[in-house]
Amino acid sequence: MSSRPLTDIEKSLLRKGLNFAIAPTLVPTLEIITAVESISSLIDQIEAEEFRWKIREQLDRQPVPTSNISNEERRALNGLRRDNTIKISPADKGNATVVMDTDLYE
Template identity: 40%
Template sequence: MEQLTHISILATELACQKLQDQGHKSELRNAVAGILKSAKLPHSNITKQETKAIKSLKQDNSITILPVDKGRTTVIMDTDTYKQQLTNMLQDRNISKILKKDSTEQKKRTLKTLLKPLLGTNKITQEAYNHLIPTANVTPQIYGTPKIHKKDTPLRPVVDSIGSVTYNLSKFVATSTYFQFKGITYSQKQGFAMGDPLSAIMSNFSWRT
Protein backbone atom coordinates (compact mmCIF):
# COMPACT_ATOMS: atom_id res chain seq x y z
CA MET A 1 0.00 0.00 0.00
CA GLU A 2 1.41 3.39 -1.02
CA GLN A 3 1.81 6.11 1.54
CA LEU A 4 -1.07 8.55 1.71
CA THR A 5 -0.44 12.28 1.89
CA HIS A 6 -2.48 14.76 3.88
CA ILE A 7 -3.55 16.44 0.63
CA SER A 8 -4.98 13.13 -0.64
CA ILE A 9 -7.08 12.74 2.49
CA LEU A 10 -8.31 16.34 2.26
CA ALA A 11 -9.14 15.87 -1.43
CA THR A 12 -11.27 12.85 -0.59
CA GLU A 13 -13.16 14.74 2.11
CA LEU A 14 -13.75 17.60 -0.32
CA ALA A 15 -15.16 15.12 -2.82
CA CYS A 16 -17.43 13.68 -0.11
CA GLN A 17 -18.82 17.11 0.64
CA LYS A 18 -19.80 17.60 -3.01
CA LEU A 19 -21.88 14.41 -3.06
CA GLN A 20 -25.61 14.96 -2.55
CA ASP A 21 -26.53 11.35 -1.79
CA GLN A 22 -25.91 10.61 1.90
CA GLY A 23 -25.57 6.91 1.15
CA HIS A 24 -22.79 7.56 -1.35
CA LYS A 25 -21.06 9.83 1.16
CA SER A 26 -21.08 7.13 3.82
CA GLU A 27 -19.94 4.49 1.34
CA LEU A 28 -17.00 6.61 0.20
CA ARG A 29 -15.98 7.54 3.74
CA ASN A 30 -16.14 3.89 4.85
CA ALA A 31 -13.97 2.89 1.91
CA VAL A 32 -11.44 5.59 2.77
CA ALA A 33 -11.45 4.52 6.43
CA GLY A 34 -10.53 0.99 5.36
CA ILE A 35 -7.68 2.29 3.21
CA LEU A 36 -6.36 4.48 6.02
CA LYS A 37 -6.29 1.53 8.43
CA SER A 38 -4.08 -0.47 6.07
CA ALA A 39 -1.96 2.43 4.78
CA LYS A 40 1.69 2.78 5.68
CA LEU A 41 2.55 5.49 8.14
CA PRO A 42 4.98 8.08 6.74
CA HIS A 43 8.55 7.92 7.94
CA SER A 44 9.15 10.10 10.97
CA ASN A 45 11.12 13.26 10.28
CA ILE A 46 12.64 13.30 13.77
CA THR A 47 15.32 11.09 15.28
CA LYS A 48 14.91 8.62 18.14
CA GLN A 49 16.80 11.01 20.39
CA GLU A 50 14.39 13.83 19.53
CA THR A 51 11.41 11.54 20.14
CA LYS A 52 12.83 10.59 23.53
CA ALA A 53 13.39 14.26 24.39
CA ILE A 54 9.80 15.16 23.44
CA LYS A 55 8.45 12.32 25.59
CA SER A 56 10.57 13.49 28.50
CA LEU A 57 9.24 17.05 28.15
CA LYS A 58 5.63 15.82 28.12
CA GLN A 59 6.22 13.90 31.36
CA ASP A 60 7.76 16.91 33.11
CA ASN A 61 4.97 18.39 35.26
CA SER A 62 7.04 21.47 36.08
CA ILE A 63 6.53 22.79 32.55
CA THR A 64 3.48 23.29 30.33
CA ILE A 65 3.74 23.06 26.54
CA LEU A 66 1.35 25.36 24.66
CA PRO A 67 0.65 26.69 21.16
CA VAL A 68 1.05 30.45 20.87
CA ASP A 69 -1.95 32.72 20.35
CA LYS A 70 -1.00 33.61 16.78
CA GLY A 71 1.26 31.66 14.49
CA ARG A 72 2.49 28.09 14.42
CA THR A 73 4.94 28.28 17.27
CA THR A 74 5.03 26.13 20.40
CA VAL A 75 6.25 27.53 23.71
CA ILE A 76 7.23 26.04 27.06
CA MET A 77 6.04 27.80 30.21
CA ASP A 78 6.74 27.21 33.86
CA THR A 79 3.60 25.41 35.08
CA ASP A 80 3.27 27.42 38.28
CA THR A 81 3.55 30.68 36.34
CA TYR A 82 1.01 29.49 33.78
CA LYS A 83 -1.52 28.43 36.43
CA GLN A 84 -1.07 31.69 38.35
CA GLN A 85 -1.72 33.74 35.21
CA LEU A 86 -4.94 31.83 34.56
CA THR A 87 -5.96 32.17 38.21
CA ASN A 88 -5.38 35.93 38.16
CA MET A 89 -7.44 36.20 34.99
CA LEU A 90 -10.37 34.23 36.44
CA GLN A 91 -10.35 36.27 39.64
CA ASP A 92 -11.35 39.31 37.59
CA ARG A 93 -15.13 39.43 38.13
CA ASN A 94 -15.52 41.44 34.93
CA ILE A 95 -14.43 38.31 33.09
CA SER A 96 -15.96 35.44 35.04
CA LYS A 97 -17.85 34.50 38.18
CA ILE A 98 -17.77 31.39 40.35
CA LEU A 99 -20.83 29.13 40.09
CA LYS A 100 -22.24 27.38 43.14
CA LYS A 101 -22.15 24.04 41.31
CA ASP A 102 -21.43 22.43 37.96
CA SER A 103 -24.39 23.28 35.70
CA THR A 104 -23.79 20.47 33.18
CA GLU A 105 -26.81 18.39 34.24
CA GLN A 106 -29.07 21.44 34.22
CA LYS A 107 -27.93 22.39 30.72
CA LYS A 108 -28.60 18.83 29.53
CA ARG A 109 -32.18 19.01 30.81
CA THR A 110 -32.70 22.45 29.28
CA LEU A 111 -31.42 21.33 25.88
CA LYS A 112 -33.67 18.26 25.90
CA THR A 113 -36.66 20.46 26.78
CA LEU A 114 -35.90 22.76 23.84
CA LEU A 115 -35.30 19.98 21.33
CA LYS A 116 -38.41 17.86 22.00
CA PRO A 117 -40.90 20.42 20.55
CA LEU A 118 -38.69 20.82 17.46
CA LEU A 119 -38.81 17.07 16.89
CA GLY A 120 -42.56 16.97 17.53
CA THR A 121 -43.22 19.66 14.91
CA ASN A 122 -40.80 18.11 12.38
CA LYS A 123 -38.45 21.09 12.56
CA ILE A 124 -35.61 18.60 13.03
CA THR A 125 -35.37 14.93 12.09
CA GLN A 126 -35.16 12.02 14.51
CA GLU A 127 -31.58 11.50 13.37
CA ALA A 128 -30.70 15.12 14.16
CA TYR A 129 -32.49 14.90 17.51
CA ASN A 130 -30.56 11.78 18.52
CA HIS A 131 -27.32 13.47 17.49
CA LEU A 132 -28.05 16.68 19.40
CA ILE A 133 -29.22 15.05 22.64
CA PRO A 134 -26.20 15.14 24.99
CA THR A 135 -25.15 11.86 26.57
CA ALA A 136 -21.82 12.72 28.20
CA ASN A 137 -21.24 14.80 31.32
CA VAL A 138 -18.23 16.68 30.03
CA THR A 139 -17.62 20.13 31.49
CA PRO A 140 -15.76 22.56 29.19
CA GLN A 141 -12.16 23.24 30.22
CA ILE A 142 -10.25 26.50 29.96
CA TYR A 143 -6.65 26.96 28.95
CA GLY A 144 -4.55 29.89 27.81
CA THR A 145 -2.46 30.52 24.71
CA PRO A 146 0.52 32.86 25.26
CA LYS A 147 0.56 36.16 23.34
CA ILE A 148 4.30 36.18 22.70
CA HIS A 149 4.00 39.30 20.55
CA LYS A 150 2.87 41.35 23.57
CA LYS A 151 4.69 42.64 26.64
CA ASP A 152 4.85 40.22 29.61
CA THR A 153 3.34 37.46 27.43
CA PRO A 154 -0.30 37.57 28.62
CA LEU A 155 -2.60 34.60 28.00
CA ARG A 156 -5.61 34.51 25.73
CA PRO A 157 -8.31 32.37 27.40
CA VAL A 158 -9.64 29.52 25.26
CA VAL A 159 -12.57 27.33 26.34
CA ASP A 160 -12.38 23.77 25.04
CA SER A 161 -15.98 22.55 24.66
CA ILE A 162 -15.30 19.34 22.74
CA GLY A 163 -17.64 16.63 23.98
CA SER A 164 -19.62 19.04 26.16
CA VAL A 165 -23.42 19.36 26.32
CA THR A 166 -23.67 21.93 23.51
CA TYR A 167 -20.80 20.62 21.36
CA ASN A 168 -22.93 18.73 18.82
CA LEU A 169 -25.46 21.56 18.79
CA SER A 170 -22.70 24.04 17.92
CA LYS A 171 -21.52 21.83 15.06
CA PHE A 172 -25.10 21.46 13.82
CA VAL A 173 -25.66 25.22 13.81
CA ALA A 174 -22.32 25.79 12.07
CA THR A 175 -23.53 23.78 9.07
CA SER A 176 -26.12 26.50 8.42
CA THR A 177 -23.53 29.16 7.69
CA TYR A 178 -24.75 32.25 5.86
CA PHE A 179 -23.29 35.70 5.39
CA GLN A 180 -23.77 38.99 3.58
CA PHE A 181 -21.60 40.89 1.11
CA LYS A 182 -22.58 44.13 -0.64
CA GLY A 183 -26.18 43.71 0.46
CA ILE A 184 -26.49 40.19 -0.96
CA THR A 185 -26.99 37.25 1.40
CA TYR A 186 -25.18 33.99 0.65
CA SER A 187 -25.32 30.47 2.07
CA GLN A 188 -22.18 28.35 2.38
CA LYS A 189 -22.71 25.17 0.32
CA GLN A 190 -19.48 23.31 1.05
CA GLY A 191 -16.30 23.40 3.07
CA PHE A 192 -15.58 23.49 6.77
CA ALA A 193 -17.38 25.81 9.15
CA MET A 194 -15.84 29.26 9.15
CA GLY A 195 -13.31 29.45 11.96
CA ASP A 196 -12.55 25.73 11.78
CA PRO A 197 -8.77 25.05 12.04
CA LEU A 198 -8.93 23.22 8.69
CA SER A 199 -10.76 26.03 6.88
CA ALA A 200 -7.61 27.68 5.55
CA ILE A 201 -6.15 24.38 4.36
CA MET A 202 -9.36 23.40 2.57
CA SER A 203 -9.69 26.86 1.00
CA ASN A 204 -6.14 26.77 -0.33
CA PHE A 205 -6.70 23.29 -1.70
CA SER A 206 -9.94 24.35 -3.41
CA TRP A 207 -8.24 27.28 -5.15
CA ARG A 208 -5.31 25.12 -6.26
CA THR A 209 -7.61 22.49 -7.78
Protein backbone atom coordinates (compact mmCIF):
# COMPACT_ATOMS: atom_id res chain seq x y z
CA MET A 1 0.00 0.00 0.00
CA SER A 2 3.04 2.24 -0.23
CA SER A 3 4.33 4.11 -3.25
CA ARG A 4 7.87 3.49 -1.97
CA PRO A 5 9.32 0.34 -3.49
CA LEU A 6 10.83 -2.05 -0.95
CA THR A 7 14.10 -3.86 -1.57
CA ASP A 8 14.27 -7.65 -1.30
CA ILE A 9 16.21 -7.31 1.96
CA GLU A 10 13.55 -4.98 3.43
CA LYS A 11 10.81 -7.44 2.41
CA SER A 12 12.77 -10.31 3.95
CA LEU A 13 13.15 -8.35 7.18
CA LEU A 14 9.45 -7.43 7.32
CA ARG A 15 8.47 -11.07 6.68
CA LYS A 16 10.03 -11.95 10.03
CA GLY A 17 7.11 -10.10 11.64
CA LEU A 18 6.77 -7.21 14.05
CA ASN A 19 7.30 -9.49 17.06
CA PHE A 20 10.73 -10.63 15.85
CA ALA A 21 13.32 -9.77 18.50
CA ILE A 22 16.69 -8.60 17.25
CA ALA A 23 19.59 -9.79 19.39
CA PRO A 24 21.42 -6.95 21.14
CA THR A 25 24.89 -6.09 19.87
CA LEU A 26 26.30 -5.75 23.41
CA VAL A 27 25.50 -6.99 26.90
CA PRO A 28 23.98 -3.97 28.75
CA THR A 29 26.71 -4.02 31.42
CA LEU A 30 26.23 -0.45 32.65
CA GLU A 31 22.49 -0.92 33.15
CA ILE A 32 23.07 -4.18 35.02
CA ILE A 33 25.70 -2.62 37.31
CA THR A 34 23.41 0.34 38.02
CA ALA A 35 20.57 -2.00 38.99
CA VAL A 36 22.90 -4.09 41.18
CA GLU A 37 24.14 -1.00 43.00
CA SER A 38 20.60 0.21 43.72
CA ILE A 39 19.70 -3.21 45.16
CA SER A 40 22.99 -3.49 47.07
CA SER A 41 22.16 -0.44 49.14
CA LEU A 42 19.12 -2.27 50.53
CA ILE A 43 20.95 -5.32 51.92
CA ASP A 44 23.72 -6.00 54.42
CA GLN A 45 27.14 -4.72 53.32
CA ILE A 46 28.83 -8.15 53.39
CA GLU A 47 25.98 -9.73 51.41
CA ALA A 48 26.06 -6.79 48.99
CA GLU A 49 29.77 -7.30 48.35
CA GLU A 50 29.22 -11.02 47.69
CA PHE A 51 26.27 -10.18 45.42
CA ARG A 52 28.40 -7.69 43.44
CA TRP A 53 31.18 -10.26 43.08
CA LYS A 54 28.81 -12.94 41.73
CA ILE A 55 27.31 -10.51 39.24
CA ARG A 56 30.80 -9.43 38.16
CA GLU A 57 31.79 -13.07 37.59
CA GLN A 58 28.70 -13.63 35.43
CA LEU A 59 29.29 -10.47 33.41
CA ASP A 60 32.92 -11.45 32.78
CA ARG A 61 31.79 -14.87 31.47
CA GLN A 62 29.15 -13.52 29.08
CA PRO A 63 30.10 -13.89 25.42
CA VAL A 64 29.32 -11.21 22.88
CA PRO A 65 25.76 -11.90 21.67
CA THR A 66 25.51 -13.51 18.24
CA SER A 67 23.53 -11.42 15.77
CA ASN A 68 20.38 -13.02 14.40
CA ILE A 69 20.18 -10.67 11.39
CA SER A 70 22.73 -9.89 8.70
CA ASN A 71 24.52 -6.57 8.31
CA GLU A 72 22.40 -5.85 5.22
CA GLU A 73 19.21 -6.46 7.21
CA ARG A 74 20.48 -4.19 10.00
CA ARG A 75 21.14 -1.40 7.47
CA ALA A 76 17.70 -1.97 5.92
CA LEU A 77 16.07 -1.79 9.35
CA ASN A 78 17.80 1.50 10.12
CA GLY A 79 16.69 2.82 6.73
CA LEU A 80 13.06 1.85 7.41
CA ARG A 81 13.20 3.50 10.84
CA ARG A 82 14.50 6.77 9.40
CA ASP A 83 12.03 6.90 6.49
CA ASN A 84 9.28 9.32 7.55
CA THR A 85 7.36 8.84 4.30
CA ILE A 86 6.04 5.41 5.36
CA LYS A 87 4.29 3.85 8.35
CA ILE A 88 4.73 0.18 9.22
CA SER A 89 2.00 -1.46 11.28
CA PRO A 90 0.34 -4.83 11.85
CA ALA A 91 -2.63 -5.72 9.65
CA ASP A 92 -6.08 -5.79 11.26
CA LYS A 93 -6.43 -9.50 10.59
CA GLY A 94 -3.88 -12.22 10.22
CA ASN A 95 -0.19 -12.20 10.93
CA ALA A 96 0.78 -9.66 8.27
CA THR A 97 2.64 -6.36 8.15
CA VAL A 98 1.34 -3.32 6.28
CA VAL A 99 3.54 -0.59 4.79
CA MET A 100 1.61 2.60 3.98
CA ASP A 101 2.44 6.11 2.89
CA THR A 102 2.37 8.44 5.91
CA ASP A 103 -0.14 10.75 4.18
CA LEU A 104 -2.56 7.88 3.56
CA TYR A 105 -2.08 6.55 7.10
CA GLU A 106 -2.89 9.88 8.72
